[in-house]
Amino acid sequence: MGNKSSKELLEEIEKSELSVKERLEIPQIEMPCQDPAIRRTNQKEVATGYSETDVKVEAARCLNCKAAPCVKGCPVGINIPGFISKAAEGKFEESLQIIKESSLLPAVCGRVCPQELQCMAYCTVGKKYKDPMKSVAIGRIERFVADYEQSTGKTQVPECAKDSGKKIAIIGSGPASLSAAADLGKLGHKVTIFEAFPKAGGVMLYGIPEFRLPKAIVNAEVETLKKMGINFEFNFLIGRTRTIEDLMKKDGYNAVFIGVGAGLPKFMNLPGENLIGVFSANEYLTRANLMKAYDRGNVDTPIYNSQKVAVIGGGNVAMDAARMALRLGAEEVNIIYRRTRLEMPARAEEVEHAEEEGINFLFLTNPIEIKGDDNGKVNSVVFQKYELGDLDESGRRSPVPIEGETTELEMDTVIMALGNIANPLITKTTPDLEINKRGNIVVDEENRTSVKGVYAGGDIVLGAATVILAMGEGRKAAKTIHKDLGM
Amino acid sequence: MNIILEKKKLSEQVYMMKFSAPLIAEKHKAGQFLIIQLNKDTGERIPLTIADSDKENGTITIIFQTVGKTTMELAELNPNDYIENVIGPLGEPTHISKNGTVVCVGGGIGVAPLHPIIQAFKTAGNKVISIIGARNKDLLILEDEISKWSDEVIICTDDGSAGIKALVTEPLKQLCEQGGIDEAVAIGPPIMMKFCAETTRPFKVKTTVSLNTIMVDGTGMCGGCRVTVGGETKFVCVDGPEFDGHLVDFDNMMLRHKSYTEQEKTAKDKHVCNLDKKIKEIQS
Numbered sequence: 001m002g003n004k005s006s007k008e009l010l011e012e013i014e015k016s017e018l019s020v021k022e023r024l025e026i027p028q029i030e031m032p033c034q035d036p037a038i039r040r041t042n043q044k045e046v047a048t049g050y051s052e053t054d055v056k057v058e059a060a061r062c063l064n065c066k067a068a069p070c071v072k073g074c075p076v077g078i079n080i081p082g083f084i085s086k087a088a089e090g091k092f093e094e095s096l097q098i099i100k101e102s103s104l105l106p107a108v109c110g111r112v113c114p115q116e117l118q119c120m121a122y123c124t125v126g127k128k129y130k131d132p133m134k135s136v137a138i139g140r141i142e143r144f145v146a147d148y149e150q151s152t153g154k155t156q157v158p159e160c161a162k163d164s165g166k167k168i169a170i171i172g173s174g175p176a177s178l179s180a181a182a183d184l185g186k187l188g189h190k191v192t193i194f195e196a197f198p199k200a201g202g203v204m205l206y207g208i209p210e211f212r213l214p215k216a217i218v219n220a221e222v223e224t225l226k227k228m229g230i231n232f233e234f235n236f237l238i239g240r241t242r243t244i245e246d247l248m249k250k251d252g253y254n255a256v257f258i259g260v261g262a263g264l265p266k267f268m269n270l271p272g273e274n275l276i277g278v279f280s281a282n283e284y285l286t287r288a289n290l291m292k293a294y295d296r297g298n299v300d301t302p303i304y305n306s307q308k309v310a311v312i313g314g315g316n317v318a319m320d321a322a323r324m325a326l327r328l329g330a331e332e333v334n335i336i337y338r339r340t341r342l343e344m345p346a347r348a349e350e351v352e353h354a355e356e357e358g359i360n361f362l363f364l365t366n367p368i369e370i371k372g373d374d375n376g377k378v379n380s381v382v383f384q385k386y387e388l389g390d391l392d393e394s395g396r397r398s399p400v401p402i403e404g405e406t407t408e409l410e411m412d413t414v415i416m417a418l419g420n421i422a423n424p425l426i427t428k429t430t431p432d433l434e435i436n437k438r439g440n441i442v443v444d445e446e447n448r449t450s451v452k453g454v455y456a457g458g459d460i461v462l463g464a465a466t467v468i469l470a471m472g473e474g475r476k477a478a479k480t481i482h483k484d485l486g487m
Numbered sequence: 488m489n490i491i492l493e494k495k496k497l498s499e500q501v502y503m504m505k506f507s508a509p510l511i512a513e514k515h516k517a518g519q520f521l522i523i524q525l526n527k528d529t530g531e532r533i534p535l536t537i538a539d540s541d542k543e544n545g546t547i548t549i550i551f552q553t554v555g556k557t558t559m560e561l562a563e564l565n566p567n568d569y570i571e572n573v574i575g576p577l578g579e580p581t582h583i584s585k586n587g588t589v590v591c592v593g594g595g596i597g598v599a600p601l602h603p604i605i606q607a608f609k610t611a612g613n614k615v616i617s618i619i620g621a622r623n624k625d626l627l628i629l630e631d632e633i634s635k636w637s638d639e640v641i642i643c644t645d646d647g648s649a650g651i652k653a654l655v656t657e658p659l660k661q662l663c664e665q666g667g668i669d670e671a672v673a674i675g676p677p678i679m680m681k682f683c684a685e686t687t688r689p690f691k692v693k694t695t696v697s698l699n700t701i702m703v704d705g706t707g708m709c710g711g712c713r714v715t716v717g718g719e720t721k722f723v724c725v726d727g728p729e730f731d732g733h734l735v736d737f738d739n740m741m742l743r744h745k746s747y748t749e750q751e752k753t754a755k756d757k758h759v760c761n762l763d764k765k766i767k768e769i770q771s
């Protein structure tokens with residue numbers, strides 16, 4: 001079916017019932033995107049989204065497999081063939097209802113899930129092509145039906161059961177917390193979310209940039225929660241403004257859910273790491289996203305003027321920081337990764353987009369020293385070259401330094417995007433809360449912590465993970481809380 | 488929440504503000520601070536020490552110097568206005584113990600954060616000698632409050648317009664030489680804290696300093712506030728703000744402070760221009 005437009009394809013598809021072979025021949029519909037040369041100068045969303053025609057064609061690629069292997073790959077087990085077949089028929093509202101049985105944030109997950117490692121990794125179509133990137137574009141269809149509801153302005157506010165008389169405190173407002181709050185609210189509990197920042201959304205707001213996840217989407221979800229009667233307390237740091245003990249003993253909360261994420265940035269302890277011009281990706285992205293430093297004329301938060309940038313790391317955080325630096329006017333942005341492209345944990349689509357935008361990738365390379373000028377500003381970085389050695393415990397080939405092979409490159413900015421570890425504030429101020437070696441909170445299979453009435457989920461339990469996993473954990477914890485309250 | 492109850496101009500550029508924040512007042516201990524953001528969409532987040540708290544009435548007092556855009560805007564607020572975003576109390580409290588004789592050194596606006604610490608040391612049963620310094624008489628703040636809680640007060644000004652004409656390090660050195668000093672606390676401009684630490688170092692008097700790095704979140708999330716202490720990286724907002732002055736790399740900290748100097752100046756100039764415009768509008 002080669003180089004046909006989706007309109008032509010749809011006409012052919014609608015002519016007659018398709019055989020499996022015919023479905024397999026439909027090419028995957030590409031995601032329409034802003035032109036790389038233009039988008040690298042703005043903060044608008046890169047992927048502009050499928051049209052109705054695109055969605056119907058892409059949905060027609062689904063074979064409606066009886067065993068639905070794709071569902072196994074989705075951490076929250078969305079009925080994928082179910083929602084896709086409704087989308088194929090153009091019944092987008094029904095399609096969304098099917099997704100909402102399992103996921104509360106389809107507009108977010110459709111955009112940011114690492115689909116090629118999750119649902120798409122198991123899809124029969126992709127298996128046939130021996131390439132998960134050629135699977136049915138499940139996330140793109142999911143995104144379309146979620147956006148469709150928002151575009152019609154008919155977002156439904158879920159009904160809440162009658163007041164249960166129980167008060168529940170939720171700490172943090174990332175995906176784990178928002179989904180726990182939604183489920184508990186629906187069950188009739190009085191829910192209050194305590195958030196340290198003045199805005200809700202967690203990493204979806206201050207980490208993942210606007211050009212990948214428009215903030216309006218996150219805000220719309222938060223507004224729905226507010227309409228359900230969920231209460232938000234902003235500028236409220238649990239562990240300082242109030243402790244978990246206070247919430248339970250003084251303020252009368254019957255249960256507490258901890259969804260505080262993994263908020264502590266990792267550094268490498270390199271010489272020169274505290275020079276001016278070295279940032280954690282968290283700081284760089286928070287200044288840019290949450291505090292809108294890109295809007296230079298209107299906002300007070302300053303951001304560093306960079307020309308030559310080195311971003312250290314190979315995950316989504318590194319891609320986001322690099323692409324943000326480009327959009328803030330850097331001339332040259334380099335992603336420095338210790339292993340090779342194959343081992344990079346970032347979403348495949350983001351790596352592609354970063355490349356199209358002109359970001360350089362230096363593989364098998366890692367910094368060993370950052371050098372500065374007399375004013376303490378970064379002016380160069382010394383890198384060590386690596387080669388791939390044997391498999392390590394993560395099942396990836398581990399990088400081994402090649403003795404004596406170093407290079408020094410001129411740089412004025414270094415952004416450390418090495419991932420995040422658990423922030424100790426809550427655990428330090430909550431006696432008896434069990435944590436593991438890495439500082440993550442230990443929970444049982446139903447998300448109970450070692451303290452009675454206290455539950456946890458998301459990155460603070462899993463270590464840095466994904467939005468969909470965090471959401472799944474929040475929902476699981478909500479179920480347990482409801483059960484433990486004797487409801 | 489955060490409704491302003493009282494505002495006072497203490498000197499040319501220094502203001503005191505008391506506002507309602509009962510939860511923060513309930514938890515506040517000496518040495519802790521707040522982060523204030525005047526507009527959640529466009530404002531910068533700035534740290535300010537809690538200069539005093541009243542747990543019964545649920546109020547917090549801050550004392551700040553107008554140095555840039557945000558502090559200038561804060562100074563334009565009046566009683567019955569709200570401070571939009573306030574988070575706190577942040578940071579680890581000062582470690583206060585009964586230790587004998589404690590010298591508390593405050594320079595410029597640093598006298599404000601020193602005040603609750605002096606109170607706490609005195610209440611814990613220590614002998615407190617306070618040294619407060621300013622460029623000139625008009626810039627001295629909280630003289631009476633400090634005197635009330637100290638056994639002895641030494642005032643220093645650069646021009647001799649009040650107290651003795653000296654830098655705070657001079658009386659500090661004399662006290663160390665006389666002996667009998669068990670502990671020192673120094674809060675003020677980085678350069679002052681650096682030299683206080685250098686002064687006490689040969690006498691092996693434990694010296695605590697309170698660092699005022701640039702901050703974003705104040706919760707340990709961004710690492711923007713990091714400093715090198717004893718060769719290790721520490722986050723001022725969660726590990727501090729107080730550290731052993733003999734271990735702090737002040738030179739690096741002072742350089743990091745200048746990270747955004749150009750942008751800050753632009754924001755301030757713009758603000759001042761707008762103010763001038765407003766004044767002209769009112770006058771014409």
Ligand SMILES: Cc1cc2nc3c(=O)[nH]c(=O)nc-3n(C[C@H](O)[C@H](O)[C@H](O)COP(=O)(O)OP(=O)(O)OC[C@H]3O[C@@H](n4cnc5c(N)ncnc54)[C@H](O)[C@@H]3O)c2cc1C
Pocket residue numbers: 112113114171172173174175176177194195196197201202203204207208236237238239259260261262263285316317320347423425426457458459460464465466467468470
């Ligand atoms: C730059 C970046 C890009 C990413 N890209 C992707 C992606 O493409 N796809 C994907 O699936 N995942 C991605 N992730 C990971 C994903 O965002 C996280 O796994 C997810 O957000 C974790 O959710 P959470 O609910 O556990 O916590 P978070 O989203 O981390 O939210 C925690 C919230 O708790 C608040 N908080 C913390 N401590 C306290 C306290 N003591 N009191 C009150 N409030 C507190 C914080 O301010 C924050 O708002 C990315 C992460 C980053 C940083």
Ligand SMILES: Cc1cc2nc3c(=O)[nH]c(=O)nc-3n(C[C@H](O)[C@H](O)[C@H](O)COP(=O)(O)OP(=O)(O)OC[C@H]3O[C@@H](n4cnc5c(N)ncnc54)[C@H](O)[C@@H]3O)c2cc1C
Pocket residue numbers: 520531532533534535536537550551552553554555556557558559596599600698699700701702728744745748751752754755
């Ligand atoms: C823990 C802590 C406690 C503090 N307590 C007080 C206090 O009680 N009273 C008070 O007046 N100030 C205090 N400061 C300093 C205060 O935060 C800054 O003066 C403020 O951020 C300046 O904001 P601005 O927008 O008005 O000025 P900006 O435009 O941001 O800066 C103007 C000038 O001030 C300097 N500056 C910027 N940030 C700081 C900083 N963090 N410390 C010192 N100078 C800075 C800049 O280099 C520049 O020269 C404290 C800082 C910290 C970290």
Ligand code: SF4
Pocket residue numbers: 073074075076077078080103109110113115118119120138139142468
């Ligand atoms: S939520 Fe994520 S993993 Fe599940 S179907 Fe949607 S895109 Fe796939």
Ligand code: SF4
Pocket residue numbers: 061062063064065068069070071080081084122123124125135136138
């Ligand atoms: S595995 Fe692929 S083709 Fe089969 S039902 Fe799932 S999405 Fe459709």
Ligand code: FES
Pocket residue numbers: 701702703704705706707708709710711712713722723724725
């Ligand atoms: S201010 Fe962000 S970590 Fe300290």
